[in-house]
Amino acid sequence: MYEGSHAEEKGTTRVYAAVMSHRWPDAIVDTPLANSAFDYATFYTQELEAKKQNKSYRYFNSINRLAQEFPKAHTDSTDRRVTVWCSNDYLGMSNNLEVLEKMQSTLKTYGSGAGGTRNISGHNKHAESIEGTLAKLHHKEAALVFTSCYVANDATLSTLGSRLPNCVIFSDSLNHASMIEGIRHSKAKKIIFDHNDMADLELKLAAFPRNTPKIIAFESVYSMSGTIGKIAEICDLAKKYGAITFLDEVHAVGMYGPTGAGIAEHLDYEAQASGHYRGTVMDRVDVISGTLGKAYGCVGGYIAGKASLVDYIRSLAPGFIFTTTLPPAVLAGAERAVQYQRQTTTDRKMQQINTRSVKTGLTNLDIPVLHNPSHIIPVLVGDADAAKKASDLLLSKWNIYVQAINFPTVPVGEERLRITPTPRHSKEMQDYLLMAMDDVWGELGLKRTSDWLLSHGLGGENPRIEKLVASLTTEVEPLWTNEKLDLPARESRPVQRASSSG
Numbered sequence: 329m330y331e332g333s334h335a336e337e338k339g340t341t342r343v344y345a346a347v348m349s350h351r352w353p354d355a356i357v358d359t360p361l362a363n364s365a366f367d368y369a370t371f372y373t374q375e376l377e378a379k380k381q382n383k384s385y386r387y388f389n390s391i392n393r394l395a396q397e398f399p400k401a402h403t404d405s406t407d408r409r410v411t412v413w414c415s416n417d418y419l420g421m422s423n424n425l426e427v428l429e430k431m432q433s434t435l436k437t438y439g440s441g442a443g444g445t446r447n448i449s450g451h452n453k454h455a456e457s458i459e460g461t462l463a464k465l466h467h468k469e470a471a472l473v474f475t476s477c478y479v480a481n482d483a484t485l486s487t488l489g490s491r492l493p494n495c496v497i498f499s500d501s502l503n504h505a506s507m508i509e510g511i512r513h514s515k516a517k518k519i520i521f522d523h524n525d526m527a528d529l530e531l532k533l534a535a536f537p538r539n540t541p542k543i544i545a546f547e548s549v550y551s552m553s554g555t556i557g558k559i560a561e562i563c564d565l566a567k568k569y570g571a572i573t574f575l576d577e578v579h580a581v582g583m584y585g586p587t588g589a590g591i592a593e594h595l596d597y598e599a600q601a602s603g604h605y606r607g608t609v610m611d612r613v614d615v616i617s618g619t620l621g622k623a624y625g626c627v628g629g630y631i632a633g634k635a636s637l638v639d640y641i642r643s644l645a646p647g648f649i650f651t652t653t654l655p656p657a658v659l660a661g662a663e664r665a666v667q668y669q670r671q672t673t674t675d676r677k678m679q680q681i682n683t684r685s686v687k688t689g690l691t692n693l694d695i696p697v698l699h700n701p702s703h704i705i706p707v708l709v710g711d712a713d714a715a716k717k718a719s720d721l722l723l724s725k726w727n728i729y730v731q732a733i734n735f736p737t738v739p740v741g742e743e744r745l746r747i748t749p750t751p752r753h754s755k756e757m758q759d760y761l762l763m764a765m766d767d768v769w770g771e772l773g774l775k776r777t778s779d780w781l782l783s784h785g786l787g788g789e790n791p792r793i794e795k796l797v798a799s800l801t802t803e804v805e806p807l808w809t810n811e812k813l814d815l816p817a818r819e820s821r822p823v824q825r826a827s828s829s830g
């Protein structure tokens with residue numbers, strides 16, 4: 329969800345309600361019987377109908393991922409296999425044998441649940457142990473585990489924002505819902521800066537005295553665009569204007585850096601690999617949040633930072649204090665996954681190689697890939713109905729599962745498919761995906777890159793779409809460079825495109 333989505337969603341609902349003959353709020357005001365109860369059911373139905381009309385209604389598919397057949401799943405029929413191309417289990421760690429064995433043995437010894445909150449009966453050696461491992465991963469003094477990173481972000485930002493006196497929070501316009509909600513819950517003053525726009529951020533920071541507490545909240549990998557946050561530059565600005573930095577590395581942990589600590593680690597790859605941490609980008613970030621539910625294949629979230637800050641959140645954040653701890657088996661399995669990925673770069677390198685080859689294949693088919701330096705492959709569709717139809721057709725005709733990404737996760741007009749290869753999507757699977765995408769683009773008459781270029785770029789009205797269209801043909805150096813992937817040096821060349829095949 330991007331920062332404009334709350335306002336836009338409310339706006340569209342309001343507009344739709346007006347179209348629906350002003351049923352709300354007139355019906356509320358003009359209730360014929362003053363003491364008749366509110367019509368809850370009609371309210372829900374109408375709100376849902378409005379979501380269907382504005383294309384933000386969410387449809388779920390039954391996808392049951394099979395540990396023994398990764399990346400395959402069965403649908404609502406156990407006999408029907410589909411290949412999953414949009415999971416955030418980026419490295420297949422959900423079925424890693426070491427993780428599974430650790431989980432099974434812990435489950436047998438310690439049972440299924442933690443038995444309560446950390447304060448009551450859920451504080452256990454598994455929680456302490458993984459927090460130690462996560463602190464080490466990010467080279468921070470301490471870490472704290474939450475039931476998810478949604479909760480970690482919400483709890484941390486809402487606690488800091490509500491307790492730091494007169495705090496102002498600066499939020500990147502593409503920030504995830506968990507941060508948006510955390511900031512909202514804090515009731516602190518919120519200033520949105522344009523995505524990755526350092527001049528805009530600086531202008532906004534400079535408007536406040538240096539001694540006003542400030543938090544800059546941003547991500548390292550923006551999951552729907554694959555763009556990368558300007559971590560070093562934001563740390564510079566934070567220092568200059570007396571702010572602290574809150575960096576969400578959810579889509580980067582396990583995936584970047586010599587030990588999988590994320591983009592902040594990756595930016596000083598050699599220094600980090602040789603054990604020189606002081607003064608690195610990761611060292612300069614105040615709070616890092618991460619998930620155990622994506623590249624680490626389990627569930628849970630965390631923050632890492634200075635011991636005093638972590639203790640403060642532990643002591644004051646309701647989202648940490650008043651909820652049952654993650655089960656011991658999950659904590660133990662997740663810790664094993666973190667340790668596993670600290671010791672090998674093989675999976676994340678293979679994931680990057682597969683990402684590259686799918687990006688190149690789609691680009692050569694003139695299918696509109698939004699180019700970026702990360703492992704995410706956003707394919708622009710630009711229309712909610714069409715994106716859903718493309719996803720449905722991939723599933724029904726080709727047994728390929730790629731979920732459509734629609735409003736409010738992305739703005740209206742920027743709807744897309746989001747493809748995430750893993751190390752185990754074979755060459756055959758990739759070729760099959762490319763054939764299917766080409767077919768679906770043809771059958772539905774979806775716009776190819778050359779079509780987007782024809783209809784845009786002439787000073788169109790929507791600068792956001794213009795920017796997206798520009799990224800269809802802009803060559804971007806991947807964060808995992810050829811050198812880091814042990815490949816021959818990369819030739820500099822424009823992104824290749826075939827002519828439109830409609």
Ligand SMILES: Cc1ncc(COP(=O)(O)O)c(C=O)c1O
Pocket residue numbers: 476477478479481504506547551576578579618619620621628629
């Ligand atoms: C950027 C970002 N931050 C936080 C989260 C929440 O993480 P979790 O799934 O652990 O709740 C997500 C989940 O999709 C995310 O994309």
